[in-house]
Amino acid sequence: MQYHLNGFKPGNYEIPDAAREPAAPPPLKDLPQEVDVLIVGCGPAGLALARQLSEFSDISTCIVDQKDGPLLFGQADGISCRTLEIMEAFNCSDMMVKECYQLHRNAFWEPDSANPAHIKRTHKVRDARLGLSEFVHGVVNQARLHELLLEGMERSVTHLEPHYSRRLLELEVDEDLTQDLTAHPITATFECIAADQSNKVETLKARYVVGCDGARSAVRRNLGIQLEGDSANKAWGVMDVLVVTDFPDIRVKSFIQSREDGAVMIVPREGGYLVRLYVELGLLEKDQRAAQLGLTADDLIAKAQKILTPYRFEVKEVAWWSIYEVGQRVAERFDNTPAKGAEDLIPRAFVAGDACHTHSPKGGWGLNTSLPDTFNLGWKLAAVIQGKSHPKLLQTYEDERRKVAFMLINADREMSALVATRPTAEQKAQQEKKSTADIEAFIARQNGFIAGTSIGYDASYLCTGHEHQALATGYPIGQRFHSAKAVRIADGCPVHLGHLVKADGRWRIFIFGNTQNPLEPSSDLHQLVQFLSDSAASPVKKYTPDTADIDALIDVYTVFQQQDIEIETLPDYLWPAKGKYGLRDYEKVFHADAEHDIFQQRGVDTDKGCMVVVRPDQHIATILPLDAHEALSAFFDAFMLD
Numbered sequence: 001m002q003y004h005l006n007g008f009k010p011g012n013y014e015i016p017d018a019a020r021e022p023a024a025p026p027p028l029k030d031l032p033q034e035v036d037v038l039i040v041g042c043g044p045a046g047l048a049l050a051r052q053l054s055e056f057s058d059i060s061t062c063i064v065d066q067k068d069g070p071l072l073f074g075q076a077d078g079i080s081c082r083t084l085e086i087m088e089a090f091n092c093s094d095m096m097v098k099e100c101y102q103l104h105r106n107a108f109w110e111p112d113s114a115n116p117a118h119i120k121r122t123h124k125v126r127d128a129r130l131g132l133s134e135f136v137h138g139v140v141n142q143a144r145l146h147e148l149l150l151e152g153m154e155r156s157v158t159h160l161e162p163h164y165s166r167r168l169l170e171l172e173v174d175e176d177l178t179q180d181l182t183a184h185p186i187t188a189t190f191e192c193i194a195a196d197q198s199n200k201v202e203t204l205k206a207r208y209v210v211g212c213d214g215a216r217s218a219v220r221r222n223l224g225i226q227l228e229g230d231s232a233n234k235a236w237g238v239m240d241v242l243v244v245t246d247f248p249d250i251r252v253k254s255f256i257q258s259r260e261d262g263a264v265m266i267v268p269r270e271g272g273y274l275v276r277l278y279v280e281l282g283l284l285e286k287d288q289r290a291a292q293l294g295l296t297a298d299d300l301i302a303k304a305q306k307i308l309t310p311y312r313f314e315v316k317e318v319a320w321w322s323i324y325e326v327g328q329r330v331a332e333r334f335d336n337t338p339a340k341g342a343e344d345l346i347p348r349a350f351v352a353g354d355a356c357h358t359h360s361p362k363g364g365w366g367l368n369t370s371l372p373d374t375f376n377l378g379w380k381l382a383a384v385i386q387g388k389s390h391p392k393l394l395q396t397y398e399d400e401r402r403k404v405a406f407m408l409i410n411a412d413r414e415m416s417a418l419v420a421t422r423p424t425a426e427q428k429a430q431q432e433k434k435s436t437a438d439i440e441a442f443i444a445r446q447n448g449f450i451a452g453t454s455i456g457y458d459a460s461y462l463c464t465g466h467e468h469q470a471l472a473t474g475y476p477i478g479q480r481f482h483s484a485k486a487v488r489i490a491d492g493c494p495v496h497l498g499h500l501v502k503a504d505g506r507w508r509i510f511i512f513g514n515t516q517n518p519l520e521p522s523s524d525l526h527q528l529v530q531f532l533s534d535s536a537a538s539p540v541k542k543y544t545p546d547t548a549d550i551d552a553l554i555d556v557y558t559v560f561q562q563q564d565i566e567i568e569t570l571p572d573y574l575w576p577a578k579g580k581y582g583l584r585d586y587e588k589v590f591h592a593d594a595e596h597d598i599f600q601q602r603g604v605d606t607d608k609g610c611m612v613v614v615r616p617d618q619h620i621a622t623i624l625p626l627d628a629h630e631a632l633s634a635f636f637d638a639f640m641l642d
Helices: 044-053 081-089 093-099 142-155 218-222 297-307 366-385 391-419 425-429 436-445 447-451 466-471 524-534 539-543 629-637
Strands: 034-040 061-064 105-112 115-126 166-173 186-192 200-211 227-229 234-245 253-257 263-268 274-283 313-326 329-331 349-351 485-488 494-496 507-512 554-560 589-591 610-614 620-624
Touching: 034 044, 034 186, 034 366, 044 061, 044 142, 044 366, 081 093, 081 366, 093 142, 105 436, 115 436, 166 200, 166 218, 200 218, 200 366, 218 349, 234 297, 253 436, 263 297, 274 297, 297 313, 329 391, 366 391, 391 436, 391 447, 436 447, 466 620, 507 524, 524 539, 524 554, 539 554, 539 629, 610 629, 620 629
Parallel strands: 034 061, 034 200, 105 253, 200 349, 507 554, 554 589
Antiparallel strands: 105 115, 166 186, 186 200, 227 329, 234 274, 234 313, 253 263, 263 274, 485 494, 485 589, 507 610, 610 620
């Protein structure tokens, strides 16, 4: 798709440039007086959480933001493979894939040894992330991702919409009420800052609050949570531009280092014409802020033109620009409970996204770490509020996501040092000299983290069964369920199994059959199905309400090695009757594709088979043998409530 030919226009890319207009700010509505979950901030973390919670009709959610309407010009642009997998869980990856610019190559430029005042391409390489997912790392306006999440919220059963023009004045947590799950211990006071309702103050009570309000988070400040880490020591400029140039790699992600004038990183944007530039600026003095440099967009353009010598670089329009500092910090804790001695306390207030980790934007990791923060938290909040899971589940948010935050800032610190040509005092002392070859090596080494596909959670009661990892080596426990195709038995349709794990709060059990005839009553698979469907110890029977569909809480899928299985020969449990009419669900049983065998692709033991249990956030919880009935029950018994 191509757009922005005659000037940058934000909005829905399904609408032609000539007709596209920014949506008018929505009308103001009074805040509710009481909710289950209050979300502060309409960034990617806040909207991803709201989008998840909007699917539950029995959970009341309120999301507020200081802006007067939806984002139009996005700061973040990179959309990682993992983020696209999450967007598929929200049923909107297709539009993202269609509209974004897909990154397939990287180019590297250094000073020309024959003429050091000029730059010269050293080489191009295939993007290291290709093949890590069925999706390709892409670039699209952050506002477009927001728009898709907002549309999903509005179309959900709760028709959830944000409340804009609200500034958080005060947030109080009544510690005497935090351990009473029925109480609303959060009191939030907001000021309406809309022009026609200025100085109006509203108070809201909530059972839980999540601060997704950015690096200067008011929620974090009110909770007394400190950011720890390095202060900013270097400034960079960033701008989205429409440009006329003879630089040959303007449509390739490029790392460019000049001899004397600094570095530029070029990231092509969606639509075929727009491009983003990250421009290296000077070192900052102690306690100096980038805004104090007094630079303009023209200064950034002039700097980029010098670095790109001898190429012409004529900017026709600046769609957006900013200057930022490079600094890496992580919040000392991610919830309102003390850092130590809080094993038995139920957290009621959380911070997520930039509110708990700050860094430079060059790697495109901010959005792609913030959105998974709340994708991790959302299903846990829903399960506790609905009484399905023990409240200790909420403690695992900090345990799992704070580790990822440290991985993020460590990678960002290394990336920032590699891209820059002007070393900090520390780098000078170590006499380090970096080249684009070091950048290439870093990208190759960190490709799984950059793509988000290798991020995993440590062993806990939510990630167990490591002694059985050999049963499915391609499904690392703790990492996301790596999708692959299998053939649906009912109609012969190839289906990505990972796309079956939607953001609906349900658990999935994928049963991979062994070489035994699954129709034989004595076979491991037949015995497992009988246990799940009939036994009082079955987690499906134990935790699914009698009035609900059999897959309302735990959704079971089966993949056979045998190619000649017919659906009518299978137990009813594998193609169950559901809904008020008792209609059959024909979309739960598969066989391996003869040409692209999922058993081989994911290292599943064909002799033994296995169960792969997948969490509602698509991460693998445990791998078990087919006959491990008691272990499967024990896994769910550790945190679920009858």
